[in-house]
Amino acid sequence: MSDAIERVCLSVNSVCNLKCSYCYFFAKPDALPGPASLTTDEIGTILENIHRYSLRPEVDKRIKVNFVGSGEPLLSWTAIRTAVEHLHATRLGHRLRFYMVTNGVLLTAKIIEEMKAIGLSPSVSLDGPASLHDSDRVRHNGRGSHADVMRGISRLREAGMPVAINTTLGRKVVDHLDEYFQFIAEQGFEKVIFDRLVDVPDDVAVSYPEFYRALRRIAEMKEAYGLDRLEIGNLEAYRRALSGKPDKVCTMFGSTCGAGFNNIIYMQRDVYPCGRMFGQERWKLGRFDEPLERFPERMSAIVGQQGCGTCASQQSAAGPDCLIERERPDYTSEPRESFIAWFAQRAKVPGNPA
Ligand code: SF4
Ligand code: SF4
Structure with missing residues (x-):
C-alpha cells in the first residue's frame, strides 16, 4: 500500500465570482489566504516539485x-493552463493527473x-435542484x-466530457435528500461526491x-431510485478502503484521512496538511x-505516530479517521465504525471481516 503523498490540492487564488452563504473562506474573511493569486511561474514551480x-x-x-478553491480556479485559468502545458512539454511521460473543482459558471466551450x-x-459544484442550490x-x-x-x-x-458533481452536504441537502435524488435521477448524472459542510454555524x-x-441514507436512496449507473464517490471510496486499497485523502469526501502524509494542500504560497488547518501556525508545513x-x-514532527493514525489503536477497517475529529x-x-460495519455487509466487500 502506498505510504506517500498521493493527492495534492492547489488553491491558486482567493477570489470568487460567487458568494455562497456557507463558504468557509468568505464567512471568515480573516481566514482568506490573501489577494495575490499564484502566477504561472509559481504554479509551474509547484508542478515541477510534484x-x-x-x-x-x-x-x-x-x-x-x-x-480547488478558496476561490474559483477558473478565474486563474490562463495561469493554470499555461503551467500544465509547460509541464506536458518539458516532462514527457510525467506521472501527474489533473483535476479541478469549479463552480461551473465560467465554463465555456473554449x-x-x-x-x-x-x-x-x-x-462541478452543484447542490441539487434550484430549490436547494x-x-x-x-x-x-x-x-x-x-x-x-x-x-x-x-x-x-x-x-463529451464526463460530468462529476460535487455537492456540499449541508443540513438543507440532508433534510431534502428525496428532492435531491429525484433531480439527480432526472438529470442522469453519472458521478456525485458529497462534501461534508463543516466549520460553519451548527x-x-x-x-x-x-x-x-x-x-x-444516501446509499439506501441510490438503491431506492434504481440508480445503478450513478457512482457515489464517497461510497466507492469506502468500498476501495474495505478492499484494502484506501485512497488516503479525506473522510469528508472520501474514506480515509491522509492529512499531511498522503494529502497536502497549497493555500497559495503556504502548504498545510488539510484546508481546514489553514492559518493555524501549528499546522503549517512549509512554502x-x-x-x-x-x-x-x-x-511527523508535529503529530508523531499518534497523529498519523497508523498505530493499531487508531486503525479502523477503512484506515485512519479524520485527524481533526480525533483531536x-x-x-x-x-458513528464511522457503525457505518463501515453496515456498509461492508451491504456492499458485500470481499475479504472484509465486518
Ligand atoms: S464557489 Fe466555492 S469558493 Fe466561491 S463562494 Fe462558493 S464555496 Fe466559496
Ligand atoms: S484532517 Fe479531517 S478534514 Fe483534514 S484531510 Fe483529514 S479527514 Fe479531511
Whole structure:
C-alpha cells in the first residue's frame, strides 16, 4: 500500500465570482489566504516539485493534482493552463493527473476544449435542484447561480466530457435528500461526491454523526431510485478502503484521512496538511517552493505516530479517521465504525471481516 503523498490540492487564488452563504473562506474573511493569486511561474514551480517527488521510489501511484478553491480556479485559468502545458512539454511521460473543482459558471466551450487538450478533468459544484442550490450558492448580487451552473454542465456534456458533481452536504441537502435524488435521477448524472459542510454555524453544518447517518441514507436512496449507473464517490471510496486499497485523502469526501502524509494542500504560497488547518501556525508545513518530501517529515514532527493514525489503536477497517475529529476531547469513532460495519455487509466487500 502506498505510504506517500498521493493527492495534492492547489488553491491558486482567493477570489470568487460567487458568494455562497456557507463558504468557509468568505464567512471568515480573516481566514482568506490573501489577494495575490499564484502566477504561472509559481504554479509551474509547484508542478515541477510534484513531478520530482513522483519519481521517488516510495511513490507507487500517479499523483492527483486538484485545482480547488478558496476561490474559483477558473478565474486563474490562463495561469493554470499555461503551467500544465509547460509541464506536458518539458516532462514527457510525467506521472501527474489533473483535476479541478469549479463552480461551473465560467465554463465555456473554449475552456472545455483546452481542459480536454491538457487532460484535466473538472467536477462541478452543484447542490441539487434550484430549490436547494439557489438558497446558498449565490452571486455577489444575491441571485442564485443554478441556471449558470447548469449551462456550464450542458457545455461539458456537449463536448463529451464526463460530468462529476460535487455537492456540499449541508443540513438543507440532508433534510431534502428525496428532492435531491429525484433531480439527480432526472438529470442522469453519472458521478456525485458529497462534501461534508463543516466549520460553519451548527444550524447549517453537518456534524460527524449526522454525516455517517446521511451516508447510509444516501446509499439506501441510490438503491431506492434504481440508480445503478450513478457512482457515489464517497461510497466507492469506502468500498476501495474495505478492499484494502484506501485512497488516503479525506473522510469528508472520501474514506480515509491522509492529512499531511498522503494529502497536502497549497493555500497559495503556504502548504498545510488539510484546508481546514489553514492559518493555524501549528499546522503549517512549509512554502510552495520547497521539495514535497519535507512536508510528511514535518507532519511527523508535529503529530508523531499518534497523529498519523497508523498505530493499531487508531486503525479502523477503512484506515485512519479524520485527524481533526480525533483531536476533539469528545471524539468517538462509533458513528464511522457503525457505518463501515453496515456498509461492508451491504456492499458485500470481499475479504472484509465486518
Ligand atoms: S464557489 Fe466555492 S469558493 Fe466561491 S463562494 Fe462558493 S464555496 Fe466559496
Ligand atoms: S484532517 Fe479531517 S478534514 Fe483534514 S484531510 Fe483529514 S479527514 Fe479531511
